[in-house]
Amino acid sequence: MAAPAWWADVVVYQIYPRSFSDADGDGIGDLAGITSRLDHLVELGVDVIWLSPVYRSPMDDNGYDISDYTEIDPVFGTLADFDDLLAAPHTRGIKLIMDLVVNHTSDEHPWFIESRSGINSAKRDWYWWRPPRAGMSAGEPGAEPTNWGSNFSGPAWTLDQASGEYYLHLFSAKQPDLNWENPEVRAAVYQMMRWWLDRGVDGFRMDVIDHISKNAALPDGVVPVGATYGDGGPHVLCGPRNHEFLAEMHREVFAGRDALLNVAEMPGASVDEAVLFTDPARTEVDMVFSFEHVDLDHGANKWDLRPLDLRDLKATLGRWQTGLAERGWNSLYWSNHDQPRVVSRFGDERRWRELAMANAPFADIGEFRDIQSVNHFATAVAAGQQPGEVLAALRARSRDNARTPMQWDASPHAGSSAGTPWIAVNPDYPSVNAAATRADRASVFHHYRRLIELRHTEPVVALGDFTMALTEHRQVYAFTRRLDGVELLALGNFGEQPQPLNAAELGERWRDSTVLIDNVTNAADLPLDGADCLADLRPWEARVLLLG
Numbered sequence: 107m108a109a110p111a112w113w114a115d116v117v118v119y120q121i122y123p124r125s126f127s128d129a130d131g132d133g134i135g136d137l138a139g140i141t142s143r144l145d146h147l148v149e150l151g152v153d154v155i156w157l158s159p160v161y162r163s164p165m166d167d168n169g170y171d172i173s174d175y176t177e178i179d180p181v182f183g184t185l186a187d188f189d190d191l192l193a194a195p196h197t198r199g200i201k202l203i204m205d206l207v208v209n210h211t212s213d214e215h216p217w218f219i220e221s222r223s224g225i226n227s228a229k230r231d232w233y234w235w236r237p238p239r240a241g242m243s244a245g246e247p248g249a250e251p252t253n254w255g256s257n258f259s260g261p262a263w264t265l266d267q268a269s270g271e272y273y274l275h276l277f278s279a280k281q282p283d284l285n286w287e288n289p290e291v292r293a294a295v296y297q298m299m300r301w302w303l304d305r306g307v308d309g310f311r312m313d314v315i316d317h318i319s320k321n322a323a324l325p326d327g328v329v330p331v332g333a334t335y336g337d338g339g340p341h342v343l344c345g346p347r348n349h350e351f352l353a354e355m356h357r358e359v360f361a362g363r364d365a366l367l368n369v370a371e372m373p374g375a376s377v378d379e380a381v382l383f384t385d386p387a388r389t390e391v392d393m394v395f396s397f398e399h400v401d402l403d404h405g406a407n408k409w410d411l412r413p414l415d416l417r418d419l420k421a422t423l424g425r426w427q428t429g430l431a432e433r434g435w436n437s438l439y440w441s442n443h444d445q446p447r448v449v450s451r452f453g454d455e456r457r458w459r460e461l462a463m464a465n466a467p468f469a470d471i472g473e474f475r476d477i478q479s480v481n482h483f484a485t486a487v488a489a490g491q492q493p494g495e496v497l498a499a500l501r502a503r504s505r506d507n508a509r510t511p512m513q514w515d516a517s518p519h520a521g522s523s524a525g526t527p528w529i530a531v532n533p534d535y536p537s538v539n540a541a542a543t544r545a546d547r548a549s550v551f552h553h554y555r556r557l558i559e560l561r562h563t564e565p566v567v568a569l570g571d572f573t574m575a576l577t578e579h580r581q582v583y584a585f586t587r588r589l590d591g592v593e594l595l596a597l598g599n600f601g602e603q604p605q606p607l608n609a610a611e612l613g614e615r616w617r618d619s620t621v622l623i624d625n626v627t628n629a630a631d632l633p634l635d636g637a638d639c640l641a642d643l644r645p646w647e648a649r650v651l652l653l654g
Contacts, residue, residue, distance in 0.1 A: 115568040116153035128523035137183040151558040166280040171212040201308035210281040234274035244270040255335025259481035286318045296358040309367035316372035319345030343374025352390040371395040377429035384434035393435035409499040424574040446507040465507040479504040515541040593653040599643035619651040
């Protein structure tokens with residue numbers, strides 16, 4: 107068996123630059139602010155920083171609409187500031203990967219400006235331009251080339267009045283999709299990627315990279331019941347040339363470069379697709395960033411709220427673990443800049459909450475900043491939904507929940523900025539902040555620090571065989587990992603009631619094991635030896651046991 111890749115046991119920490127730390131007092135986080143806070147990440151024990159976009163951008167989608175791939179947006183600083191930031195984690199043994207957004211650009215990118223200049227532009231075919239639907243006039247309702255809806259509400263096509271043609275945008279109208287069928291587009295993207303790697307960047311997290319290959323026939327999508335637009339997903343997710351494009355990218359960008367990390371965000375990938383994308387023999391990407399588990403509490407869409415059934419979560423994550431056990435790799439995560447806060451979504455922030463940032467209590471639509479949320483509110487209310495109902499869904503699912511300023515301490519604005527933050531700080535910051543969690547040895551901060559240390563010191567955590575246990579239990583999540591005579595049992599109580607453990611099903615041998623980690627026990631008391639390790643799980647307790 108080949109030796110595991112260097113990244114097999116790493117922990118990646120995402121930084122959303124606008125909200126992490128503001129050094130110049132303008133209310134928006136910046137590169138210098140990040141550099142000033144790196145010791146926090148060192149203490150936590152992370153190995154890699156994933157930096158959300160800091161490229162030049164009009165900020166229609168907070169930097170995921172890029173107008174210049176090789177410049178830093180002035181709101182974050184300069185290229186010199188970036189070089190300082192890049193050097194600082196490297197001296198601490200931490201790598202840095204950038205967010206790469208190449209399914210689309212900003213409509214203010216020079217490529218698109220030239221493409222839009224006329225139907226005979228040399229870059230016209232760098233984007234997806236199409237005339238109106240046959241027999242219809244430009245601007246006529248339903249004249250869009252396909253019936254697809256965008257991910258940010260409304261149609262996925264926008265009319266360019268000057269040329270009478272439409273351009274495709276799977277997200278905002280200011281985020282036109284690049285045409286990866288054009289080899290000139292791919293060459294330009296690869297050149298840009300090499301430029302950053304030559305500068306010292308350690309890899310990329312590639313945004314919606316399973317969208318880059320479309321069905322070139324651009325067929326209509328099925329219109330779901332009650333929807334206005336067709337579902338273009340089957341025609342744009344993991345498309346016919348996706349594997350070809352990523353294999354080419356690897357040859358042109360990554361081949362011959364050591365110790366890089368290439369993470370592919372793939373909202374539409376199945377387990378079988380993920381195996382192909384991440385099979386080392388195919389040299390496409392290192393790991394995928396899947397979405398199936400964070401869609402389990404969605405109904406018809408993310409705004410259609412459903413309670414999580416823990417059995418579904420176990421079935422989904424178990425299938426991904428076993429499906430990629432022999433080949434490939436799946437990133438594990440609970441939340442990121444696109445997901446609400448995990449303690450609010452899957453935990454209980456009211457009674458049993460530990461010290462961790464939670465969803466924000468947005469009072470009205472004016473307090474939201476996320477384009478997806480703002481667009482959805484306008485569209486849903488126009489369609490007849492009650493504003494209060496729409497706001498309730500936004501409070502639960504809006505991406506803004508993950509983007510409120512980092513709560514560093516109990517000082518004004520949670521210590522995130524000397525100015526007025528670009529989005530309001532969660533008002534619970536006086537008691538919920540990083541300073542408080544670091545001072546409390548039983549806090550989430552120290553629990554995660556111990557978990558990270560365990561991943562680094564026990565190879566079984568990352569590399570062990572995975573077996574789900576108690577698959578039908580509605581409140582307890584349990585699984586084992588085994589490697590070279592070492593075995594771990596991880597237990598989690600996803601509820602506010604104590605839960606007895608079934609020793610007959612889990613195995614009596616675990617009673618005399620060792621408690622490595624427990625989130626409701628002070629760190630000074632661990633590891634525990636000789637106690638009944640299968641004692642009842644307390645509300646929201648997580649426990650890791652060791653045999654071997």
